[in-house]
Amino acid sequence: MLATISRSKAAHWLGRQLLNREDPKAFFDPLTTAINPMWVQQYTPARVERITEETADTKTFVLKPARRWGGFQAGQHLNVRIDINGVRHTRTFSLSSSPALWENNGLITLTVKRLPGGLVTNWLHDELKSGDIIGLTEAFGDFLIPNGKKPVLFIAGGSGITPILSQLDTMAREQYPEPITLLYYVRTPNDVIGEQRLTALKNRYPAFSLHIITTHENATPRYLSDQDLDSVRNLANREIFLCGPKGLMDLATEKLGQRGLKDEQLHSTFFAPPTPVRLSSSNTGGEVTFSASNLSVDSTGDTNLLEIAEAAGLSPQHGCRMGICHQCTCRKTSGTVVNRLTGQVSGAGSESVQLCISVPQGPVALAL
Amino acid sequence: MNTLNEQQLNELQTDLDAIRDEVLADLGERDATHIRNMVRLHRKLEIGGRVLMPFGFIPPVFLAATASLGLAKILENMEIGHNVMHGQYDWMNDPSLNSQTYEWDTACSSESWRRTHNFEHHTYTNVIGKDRDYGYAVLRLSNDEPWRPRHTFQVLNYAALSVLFQWGVALHELEAEKLSNGKSHLKEKRPFLKLAAKKASRQAFKDYIFFPALTLPVAPIVLAGNAGANLIRNLWSSTVIFCGHFTQDAETFTEEEAEGESKGHWYLRQLTGSSNFTGGKWLHIMSGHLSFQIEHHVFPDLPAHRYPEISEKVQTVCRKHGIHYNTGSFAKQYGTVLKRILRYSLPERITRRPAVA
Numbered sequence: 130m131l132a133t134i135s136r137s138k139a140a141h142w143l144g145r146q147l148l149n150r151e152d153p154k155a156f157f158d159p160l161t162t163a164i165n166p167m168w169v170q171q172y173t174p175a176r177v178e179r180i181t182e183e184t185a186d187t188k189t190f191v192l193k194p195a196r197r198w199g200g201f202q203a204g205q206h207l208n209v210r211i212d213i214n215g216v217r218h219t220r221t222f223s224l225s226s227s228p229a230l231w232e233n234n235g236l237i238t239l240t241v242k243r244l245p246g247g248l249v250t251n252w253l254h255d256e257l258k259s260g261d262i263i264g265l266t267e268a269f270g271d272f273l274i275p276n277g278k279k280p281v282l283f284i285a286g287g288s289g290i291t292p293i294l295s296q297l298d299t300m301a302r303e304q305y306p307e308p309i310t311l312l313y314y315v316r317t318p319n320d321v322i323g324e325q326r327l328t329a330l331k332n333r334y335p336a337f338s339l340h341i342i343t344t345h346e347n348a349t350p351r352y353l354s355d356q357d358l359d360s361v362r363n364l365a366n367r368e369i370f371l372c373g374p375k376g377l378m379d380l381a382t383e384k385l386g387q388r389g390l391k392d393e394q395l396h397s398t399f400f401a402p403p404t405p406v407r408l409s410s411s412n413t414g415g416e417v418t419f420s421a422s423n424l425s426v427d428s429t430g431d432t433n434l435l436e437i438a439e440a441a442g443l444s445p446q447h448g449c450r451m452g453i454c455h456q457c458t459c460r461k462t463s464g465t466v467v468n469r470l471t472g473q474v475s476g477a478g479s480e481s482v483q484l485c486i487s488v489p490q491g492p493v494a495l496a497l
Numbered sequence: 498m499n500t501l502n503e504q505q506l507n508e509l510q511t512d513l514d515a516i517r518d519e520v521l522a523d524l525g526e527r528d529a530t531h532i533r534n535m536v537r538l539h540r541k542l543e544i545g546g547r548v549l550m551p552f553g554f555i556p557p558v559f560l561a562a563t564a565s566l567g568l569a570k571i572l573e574n575m576e577i578g579h580n581v582m583h584g585q586y587d588w589m590n591d592p593s594l595n596s597q598t599y600e601w602d603t604a605c606s607s608e609s610w611r612r613t614h615n616f617e618h619h620t621y622t623n624v625i626g627k628d629r630d631y632g633y634a635v636l637r638l639s640n641d642e643p644w645r646p647r648h649t650f651q652v653l654n655y656a657a658l659s660v661l662f663q664w665g666v667a668l669h670e671l672e673a674e675k676l677s678n679g680k681s682h683l684k685e686k687r688p689f690l691k692l693a694a695k696k697a698s699r700q701a702f703k704d705y706i707f708f709p710a711l712t713l714p715v716a717p718i719v720l721a722g723n724a725g726a727n728l729i730r731n732l733w734s735s736t737v738i739f740c741g742h743f744t745q746d747a748e749t750f751t752e753e754e755a756e757g758e759s760k761g762h763w764y765l766r767q768l769t770g771s772s773n774f775t776g777g778k779w780l781h782i783m784s785g786h787l788s789f790q791i792e793h794h795v796f797p798d799l800p801a802h803r804y805p806e807i808s809e810k811v812q813t814v815c816r817k818h819g820i821h822y823n824t825g826s827f828a829k830q831y832g833t834v835l836k837r838i839l840r841y842s843l844p845e846r847i848t849r850r851p852a853v854a
Contacts (some may be wrong), residue, residue: 147703149600155593160544171593215529217590406523447614451760455584455596455798456616473519479586481595 172210172264173198176256178236183322187288188254189225193236194265196360200231201268203299204292204370207399209239209349210264213252218247219479223372223398224268225323227298239296240322272398274300275368280307282361284353284381286373287322288315292398293372294323301334310338310361314353314377316345358388365389369455371397395434413467415489419443419497420462426491433469435484438497445484445497452486459484505818506761512814513764513795516807520799524588528800532586532594535782537574542569544600550722551712552698563722567729568783573602574734575785576801582611584798603730604667606696609689613670619797623742623770624755631742631749633658633665634674639749644844651842662731667697732784736831741790744772745833746823767794768815772823773808774830781805791822 131410144153154170161168175194182188201207206223215246226238244250257263274296275281281300283293300309315321321341331339342357344350358364360372369385371378385395390421417437426441435457438445448456452470458481466475466487474490475482484495501509522630546566553559578601580586586594591598600607613629632638635654655839658665670689675681703725736791741752748769755766771790781788786801792808793801802829815822824830 146699147707149602149699150593152593156540159533160540163537212529214525215527215589216525341623344601448612449620455587456611458584458587480590481597483584 133340148320150262153328163220164293166262167195169264173266175237175346177259177261179259180257183240184320186254187320187322188243189239189240190253190483191238192263192265198265199267201228201237202273203295204272204274204398205227205268205270206264206272206292207268209249210266211249211252211257213248213256218249223270223292223295225294227302229299229302240288240291240294242322251362270398272370272372272396274305274313276322278307280363280367281305281309281370282364282367283309283311283370284314284373284377285311286322286377287316287481289371289373290322291372291376293370294326296370297328297330297337301330301337304436305336306410308336308338308362309334310367311340312353312361313339316371317343318346344426353377355384358384367394369395371395384455412490413488415464415493417441418492418494420494421493423497431469431488433485434453434466434487434489436480436493437489438484443497447485450485452483455482456481457484458482460496461487462494462496465490466493501761501765501818501820503759504763506759506765508759508761509764509814509818509820510759512817513811516810516814517799518794520796520803520807522586524800528586528802529589531800531802532577532581532589535572539569539572539577541568542572546722546726547708549744550708550719551715553718553722554715559718559722563725563729566723566726567733570602570726570730571783574730575737575787576782577783578602578607578799579614579783579787580609583615585800600696602700604663604697604700605669606667606692608692609670610666615797619794621755622767622794623748624750624752624766626752627755629669629672633666633669634672634807636838638743638837639841640845641749641751642841644841649842651836655838659735660728661734662735663700663727667693726834737784739834740774740827740830741771741787741793743834743837744823744825744830745837746821747772764795765820767791768811768820769823772825772830774827774828775824780827788827791824 140153141151144156145151148156150156152171159171159172161170167174173195175192175198177190178193179191180188181191193397201224204223206221208221210217210219212218219370222239222241224237225240226236230236230238241250241253262341270292272292283297285293287395293311297309297311302418311327313321313327318341320343324341325337327341330337340357340360342351342353344352361367365388369381369390371381382395382397413431416424416425416427417434419438419441422443424443425440426437429439432440435445435447435450445457445459450457460479461475461482462479463477465477466482467490468475469486469488474485517652542565546564546569549558549562549565553562574725578599581594581599582596582601584596587596596611618628618630621792623631624629625639632642635658636651637648670693671686672681676683704727705720707734708723709719712719748766750770755762758766768791771794773791774788776784776788781804782802786804787793789801789804789808792804792811795806795811796804799807813820814820825833
């Protein structure tokens with residue numbers, strides 16, 4: 130009910146007049162959430178119902194989103210919003226449950242692998258408890274089950290199986306008429322995620338062919354090979370879905386291209402863990418994209434973003450040009466920058482930066 | 498004015514940078530909790546005040562409602578708005594606490610404030626001719642400005658500015674004194690005036706039209722209460738702000754002195770151009786921690802509730818470098834502000850102090 134009121138234009142106008150903000154919800158949330166955290170309006174909350182361990186480093190979080198959450202299609206992902214030590218962080222995770230679980234029980238699951246050195250995944254594993262509330266966005270993504278009647282090949286690696294679990298559940302439930310094959314690569318047998326679900330599917334749906342390949346069981350690693358692809362019947366006609374570490378995706382794309390599969394047949398979704406950047410002067414500089422101005426320039430050395438923008442012909446708002454007044458703060462949508470006063474390196478995602486003291490380290494995109 | 502040589506200034510910079518880095522590394526849950534608590538308190542005070550106001554035909558309720566709304570505005574302007582707009586909480590990644598988008602409950606638009614305050618005032622602090630906050634162009638506060646007969650009655654300017662402080666701040670960027678002496682033209686100021694009018698009319702609509710009209714039979718009472726709340730905020734904030742730079746020992750600087758200055762010299766200017774006052778926890782909170790004006794000027798983008806603990810370290814650094822740390826009780830500091838306003842109402846030859854050895 131609150132959501133419907135807050136969508137009307139009149140409410141927004143009045144909100145601006147009375148509360149000095151575009152979003153009137155930000156005015157009332159501090160009070161309403163003190164009574165019940167699930168009443169928050171600025172984002173969609175979800176309560177953690179249950180947490181189960183899939184493997185040594187993977188957990189499944191069963192969540193109950195607020196009723197107003199828009200649902201999803203199998204294979205999509207969403208952004209999770211949490212506060213760690215006062216700072217709001219956002220990360221993207223695939224939904225590992227099928228849409229039917231949401232429609233029938235109001236529940237969704239996220240299956241999250243603990244990434245070494247990853248701030249959010251480690252916090253989720255170590256700190257998040259049953260009963261806690263996190264924030265969700267609406268689901269998005271176009272890694273979707275084809276509606277044409279073509280056979281499908283899934284190639285998954287490690288935690289890349291998560292959106293595919295959702296898709297397999299859905300396709301089996303809807304009695305997908307064509308053959309489905311899954312090539313699932315894991316390091317060791319202990320790293321198989323959703324083994325019970327996959328085995329159950331295999332037993333109930335004859336059209337589903339499951340192949341779990343362990344890559345690091347022996348001394349020499351055994352990666353995706355030509356034999357693996359040759360064993361797939363009618364490969365050339367299949368819709369291919371890839372989800373896993375970059376190495377696997379690149380290898381698969383290369384081999385499938387060699388077998389004459391067209392780009393339109395390949396569907397990928399990316400799971401890239403953050404790469405730590407080492408600070409050194411040879412690392413500074415990079416391509417800076419100003420997305421709101423449709424401009425892109427290269428920078429070298431330790432020129433800061435404000436100077437780069439000005440050299441590109443833009444005139445961003447600024448003030449003291451020495452990092453004190455924050456007038457030049459704007460949103461970096463992606464890429465890494467170094468703070469030239471402290472030497473600190475930023476994260477790789479979306480965050481606020483002060484242009485005059487930020488030096489790009491590799492490609493950077495700004496909402497300017 | 499302290500004269501520190503270049504090496505001493507570099508050491509001053511190192512000492513103060515170290516304090517800043519230490520605090521930056523420690524920012525987290527504690528600071529987030531503080532600002533969220535302040536926001537929650539503000540909501541209660543504003544909603545409480547506005548809900549009670551229509552019942553203000555009962556005198557004690559009128560006083561309570563006006564006080565509640567006045568306190569709400571003070572808290573929102575000083576502890577929340579001013580500090581959020583300085584970027585003190587940008588690290589939280591909360592769009593409702595972002596320095597570039599926050600809009601505060603006063604006639605001055607946030608955009609104009611960020612320009613004149615965050616940039617101009619904090620960069621050119623106490624530099625005569627560049628820091629227009631020094632006297633707000635309506636008060637002569639030092640011998641740098643030649644005396645004119647009109648200054649004799651400047652205490653009336655002070656009273657008017659205090660009573661109408663939110664409007665003075667709203668129009669600060671107009672630079673009215675430059676318009677009247679021909680140094681700038683009205684048409685240059687048109688974009689600013691448009692922005693100022695939009696924000697000011699929105700505030701006037703809220704406090705003087707919408708809420709009174711909402712409970713029409715008691716409209717005059719609500720109008721009076723809202724005006725009273727704005728007055729309370731105006732008087733309190735102008736008093737606190739004047740104590741920040743106009744106390745007796747607060748130093749001023751010439752443009753030449755500040756030209757091409759090093760970071761160490763910038764720090765020194767911030768330290769000696771600002772003054773603190775002492776008091777209890779709630780006095781500090783209601784002043785938006787501007788009671789720690791020195792710490793605020795040295796570290797404008799650190800969360801203000803940290804200034805009390807930072808102040809001990811800053812005092813140690815000041816002692817080490819022989820820099821005077823300007824503080825005193827609220828009453829004493831404000832007394833010196835009033836004295837300054839009165840003293841410079843008169844020409845220098847009348848008020849010249851005997852030379853101090």
